[in-house]
Amino acid sequence: MKRIVPPLVVFAAIIAGWYALAYSLDNNFASADGSALIIPPPHMLFDGMNAPTWQRISSALTISGSTAIVGLALSLVIGVALGVVMSFSRGLESALWPWLIALQVTPIIVLTPIIVRVIGASFGARVLVTVLISFFPIASNTLFGVRGVSLALHDLFTLAGASRWRRLTELQLPAASPAVFAGLRVSAGLAVIGAIVGDFFFTRGTPGLGRLVVYFFQDTRSGPMFATALVAIFLGLGFFIVVAVLRRLLVSPWDCT
Amino acid sequence: MPPTESVTVPALEARGVSHRFAEREVLHDVSLTLANGEIVAVVGPSGCGKTTLLRTCAGLLAPSHGTIRRNDPKVGFVFQEPALLAWRRVGGNAALLAEDDATVEQLLRISGLAEHRHKWPYQLSGGMKMRLSLVRTLAARPQLVLLDEPFGALDQLTRYRLHDEFLRLHTQQRFTALMVTHAIDEAVYLADRVVVMSGAPGSIVAEFVVPTARPREPPMRYDAAFAALCGRIAACLGDHP
Numbered sequence: 443m444k445r446i447v448p449p450l451v452v453f454a455a456i457i458a459g460w461y462a463l464a465y466s467l468d469n470n471f472a473s474a475d476g477s478a479l480i481i482p483p484p485h486m487l488f489d490g491m492n493a494p495t496w497q498r499i500s501s502a503l504t505i506s507g508s509t510a511i512v513g514l515a516l517s518l519v520i521g522v523a524l525g526v527v528m529s530f531s532r533g534l535e536s537a538l539w540p541w542l543i544a545l546q547v548t549p550i551i552v553l554t555p556i557i558v559r560v561i562g563a564s565f566g567a568r569v570l571v572t573v574l575i576s577f578f579p580i581a582s583n584t585l586f587g588v589r590g591v592s593l594a595l596h597d598l599f600t601l602a603g604a605s606r607w608r609r610l611t612e613l614q615l616p617a618a619s620p621a622v623f624a625g626l627r628v629s630a631g632l633a634v635i636g637a638i639v640g641d642f643f644f645t646r647g648t649p650g651l652g653r654l655v656v657y658f659f660q661d662t663r664s665g666p667m668f669a670t671a672l673v674a675i676f677l678g679l680g681f682f683i684v685v686a687v688l689r690r691l692l693v694s695p696w697d698c699t
Numbered sequence: 700m701p702p703t704e705s706v707t708v709p710a711l712e713a714r715g716v717s718h719r720f721a722e723r724e725v726l727h728d729v730s731l732t733l734a735n736g737e738i739v740a741v742v743g744p745s746g747c748g749k750t751t752l753l754r755t756c757a758g759l760l761a762p763s764h765g766t767i768r769r770n771d772p773k774v775g776f777v778f779q780e781p782a783l784l785a786w787r788r789v790g791g792n793a794a795l796l797a798e799d800d801a802t803v804e805q806l807l808r809i810s811g812l813a814e815h816r817h818k819w820p821y822q823l824s825g826g827m828k829m830r831l832s833l834v835r836t837l838a839a840r841p842q843l844v845l846l847d848e849p850f851g852a853l854d855q856l857t858r859y860r861l862h863d864e865f866l867r868l869h870t871q872q873r874f875t876a877l878m879v880t881h882a883i884d885e886a887v888y889l890a891d892r893v894v895v896m897s898g899a900p901g902s903i904v905a906e907f908v909v910p911t912a913r914p915r916e917p918p919m920r921y922d923a924a925f926a927a928l929c930g931r932i933a934a935c936l937g938d939h940p
Contacts, residue, residue, distance in 0.1 A: 594782035597759055601776055602796050602839075616786040696786045698821040 460484055482664050487672070490665040498654060499670055506637045506650040507677055509565070513572025514626075514633035514681070521577040521629070522622060525584025526610065535585070546578040550636060554643045563644045571640030576632040583625030587618025620697045623689040630681040638674055651677070708770040710735045710843050710875035711756060716765035717900075718751050725751050726762070727900040731877075735770075735842070738869065738876045740886035742936065743896030749879040750779075752901065753845045756877060775841035775874070777849040781828035783820040783835075790816035792831055797838035806834040809871070810864060826857035830864065837868055846878040850885060859917065862888055866915060883929045883936075888920060895935050905935045 464470060464483040471478060477489050524542070528535040554571050561567050591614055599609045615622075641652030649657065651674045658667035711733040718726040725748040733739050741749050754760040756767055757774050783792050789812055790803075797803045807813040810830045820828060829849060836844060850858045862885065869876065880886050886893045887909055895905040907928060911919055919925055 592780070592782065594778040594780055595784070597754075597757075597776060597778070598782055598796075600759060601757060601774055613784070616784070619786070696819045696821065698819075 457484055478664050480664060482668060486665070487668055488665055491669060495666050495669075498649075499651075499666070499673055501648050502651045502654040502670070503673055503677065505568075505648055506634075506641060506652065506674070509568040509572055509640075509650065510633045510637040510677070510681065513569045513636060514576060514630060516569065516573050517577035517580055517629050517633065518626060520573065521580025521625065522584045522615075524577070524581040525618075525622075526588060526614075528581075528585050529588040529614070542578060542581060545574065550575045551639055551642075554640045558643050563646050568637065568640055568644065568650070572633050572636035575636035575639075576629040579625035579628040579632070580622060581625075583621040584618055587621030588614045590621070591617045620693050620699065623685070623693055627682065627685050627689075630685045631678055634674070634678040634681055707735070709733055709768075710737070710770055711877060712766075712768045713752075713756060714766050714768075716752070716755055716762045716767065718748070718755060718760065719763045724900040726755070727902040729765070729896075729901070729903055731894065731903065733843075733875050733877060735875055736873045737892070738878065738890045739892045739894060740890035741877065741879045741894045741896060742881065742883055742886050742932065743901060744898045744936065745881075747896045747898050748901030749896060750847055752896075753847050753877065753879055757845050769843055771842035773839065773841045773843075775836035775839060775844040777832055777836050777844065777846040779848045779851060781820070781832040783828060783831060785820050787820075788816065789818050789820070789823070789831055792820065793834050793838055795835055795838075797835075798840065802840060803834075803838045806838055806868070809868065810834050824857075826853055826861060829853060829861060833861075833865065833868070837872060837874070840872070842874060844874045844876045846876060848879055848881060851881060858882075858885065859920075863917065865889065866913070870914060883932050884920065884925075887925060887928050887932070888915065893932055895932060904938075905932075907932055907935075 460481070461483050464478065464481045467480050470480045478486055482489060524538070528538055550571060553574060557567050557570055557574075561570070595613055595617070596609075599613055604612070638650065638652040638655075641650035642656065644650065644653060651670055655667055655670045655674070658670055661667070709732045711731070713729055713731045716726055716729045717724065725746075729752060731739070731752075741752065743749055751760065753776075755762045756769075757776055758767070758769075759776075784795065787795065790807070793807055793812070793816075794800070794803045804813070807816060810833070812827065812831055812834060815823065815827065820831070823831065829852075833849065850861055853861065866889065878886070878889065883893075887907075890909055893907045893909065894903055895907070896902065897904045909928065911922075911925070
């Protein structure tokens, strides 16, 4: 109960604030049919929605969702691989780390047009944008997780004559997995952001959630724009929940921290 | 044909071992021999190189000078911390280095951990974790076991209990053990010989033979001879800070 009530209280406050804002804006309901122009109050959120609009949002969700899923999966593979490779050699780490930081601090929105220009507005380009924005937390957390294995445990595997592969798979990666999951949780949110923000530049073909929300923004009806935003929020939430469930299944049973 | 000579190779022989970390010498000319099945305890002030000595004996560290010889390449090491794999259950940790399941089962039973085999390490008490660490080491059936203050972090009652368990396992497996400890009474209770090291750079300044025969029982701790020997070792440590 203690875990449920506080978020519900905040939710109620948000809804109340939403209503207050919607009804306090001048001209919010000045359209001929009385629908909201700027911010629809919660109960009118889906006014003006019809089957074709839902169909467009559904197609956009499929595009953005699949981009984020593939992008996050690749980020996991690339991030873990980079983290492991850097953990093997301080030289490699010092060679790669500044470039990874540079990539991380570069706003993805300035890289997206370059990517589209170079490789075209394909699904691969969408995925590349998503990977670029989301792999870093996994790579850095893997690096620190693998490096954080205690000397005693390393000694144990040395005395057992363990091969580098056995040391990696039976010691370093399991030991790093809580850190990898912490990175994955951040990356999951970033992957959805990457899939949606990158979509702004993909002007051809079926739009993703990013381009669709811009389209509805230019439209006079607010309902579809809010509905699209809500779907994007739920997409991000879905990613967060999937990662949390995976962590609960794979790491939480033994990691009491 | 030359006559065959029966030579007993010691389980561990360190000759003139010295070690430096950069400019700092931590071990100086240490020589030590352990016969098969013998338990030797090393006591000395903090920072005198006891752990470095163990690591060189294990082959984890190459000494700057001197030689280390073991009659069996397989070495068991019990660390100051239990060093358990958090993602493996008790049974999985016990079997990590083992060559056969029967030994693991037997050790789990003897150590009272069999009923906890499905627990995760974080669900164990400090004493149980250390016991599991010992079981994991012995499950590999090493001839030589090196122990680095294995009972140092435990309360006295648990320590005493583990001492007896350790001796029971020793009686059963007859391994050779070199143990580093801060506790003089622990050294005297468990070991056949107690070696005293001086402060840094560590070198051996005295050796005491513990005359009490095995098997040893807890009443030994309250023996006058036991107290006298502990007193002599403490005095020796005081003379070599």
